[in-house]
Amino acid sequence: MSEVGFGDHLQAAFQQFGHLCVGIDPHPFLLNEWEFDDTSVSLREFSLRVIDACVGQVGIIKPQVAFYERHGAKGMEALEYIIRRAREAGLLVISDCKRGDIGSTMEAYAQAWLTPGWNLESDAITVSPYLGSGALSQTVDYALSHNKGVFILAATSNPEAALLQTAQITQGIHQGKTIAAAMLSDVARWATEATPQNSVGAVLGATLDLPSLGIQPDDYPALPVLAPGFGFQGARVEDAQRLFGNLSTNLIVSETRSVLSAGRDGVVESVTRRAGEVASALA
Ligand SMILES: O=C(O)c1cc(=O)[nH]c(=O)n1[C@@H]1O[C@H](COP(=O)(O)O)[C@@H](O)[C@H]1O
Numbered sequence: 001m002s003e004v005g006f007g008d009h010l011q012a013a014f015q016q017f018g019h020l021c022v023g024i025d026p027h028p029f030l031l032n033e034w035e036f037d038d039t040s041v042s043l044r045e046f047s048l049r050v051i052d053a054c055v056g057q058v059g060i061i062k063p064q065v066a067f068y069e070r071h072g073a074k075g076m077e078a079l080e081y082i083i084r085r086a087r088e089a090g091l092l093v094i095s096d097c098k099r100g101d102i103g104s105t106m107e108a109y110a111q112a113w114l115t116p117g118w119n120l121e122s123d124a125i126t127v128s129p130y131l132g133s134g135a136l137s138q139t140v141d142y143a144l145s146h147n148k149g150v151f152i153l154a155a156t157s158n159p160e161a162a163l164l165q166t167a168q169i170t171q172g173i174h175q176g177k178t179i180a181a182a183m184l185s186d187v188a189r190w191a192t193e194a195t196p197q198n199s200v201g202a203v204l205g206a207t208l209d210l211p212s213l214g215i216q217p218d219d220y221p222a223l224p225v226l227a228p229g230f231g232f233q234g235a236r237v238e239d240a241q242r243l244f245g246n247l248s249t250n251l252i253v254s255e256t257r258s259v260l261s262a263g264r265d266g267v268v269e270s271v272t273r274r275a276g277e278v279a280s281a282l283a
Pocket of ligand 1: 126203205230257
């Protein structure tokens with residue numbers, strides 16, 4: 001019997017709840033709006049409220065690790081706790097830790113975040129290929145052999161990224177492509193070869209005009225795509241099919257501030273409404 005991997009859980013989440021992923025980024029300004037102080041205890045309480053609002057409405061959450069790291073060991077303890085609670089409640093947890101280093105160091109990060117039973121065990125992580133995508137091969141192998149997922153940054157939503165990610169490669173198998181297109185091709189190759197399927201994906205910002213980065217979405221297989229940039233950063237989910245073409249099949253629509261700025265009293269309504277809007281946009 002074949003193993004049930006991250007990709008299978010992702011498909012089940014899409015089918016049951018649609019494509020919304022609620023980011024949990026406890027910005028100090030959000031903590032303040034939610035009438036919490038800026039402490040590790042508040043991080044935990046804030047996150048648990050978001051998790052409660054998500055259970056039964058969305059299938060995927062994405063805690064942003066940086067906001068927990070801000071509080072040192074106590075913040076990381078809060079993160080461990082909320083990841084465990086979310087996974088016990090049936091949510092898929094993509095820990096947004098954006099690790100990127102040489103291969104042997106990446107292996108340690110993969111162990112930290114993707115080992116069953118370990119403190120930070122998540123269902124998937126985000127990683128950066130900007131030390132060379134080959135440096136991520138152990139991470140991809142580790143994730144797949146533990147039925148976990150990996151999302152590799154290809155084209156990011158922030159405007160500063162363009163200078164680097166639109167630069168053209170002048171040698172090797174990707175000669176003539178932009179860096180973003182080359183990264184996406186590498187991710188697509190891993191994604192196609194991966195078993196369990198749908199467990200390796202790319203991060204593509206929804207704020208981008210992909211063709212201007214040399215990326216024609218319909219030229220790629222329908223790999224999982226984590227797409228931040230909807231909502232607060234300005235992209236509209238109504239445009240998702242047009243922006244992502246074939247890649248919208250397995251699109252994870254990631255939103256944080258647009259959903260969480262509803263405040264502690266409005267978050268349940270906000271998550272429910274947004275999940276419905278995303279489901280209709282990608283039906
Ligand atoms: O990997 C990410 O999630 C990510 C990639 C990217 O290209 N742009 C981007 O904004 N993000 C993350 O998505 C979140 C932004 O959420 P919003 O509040 O919806 O803008 C933050 O946690 C970012 O670190």
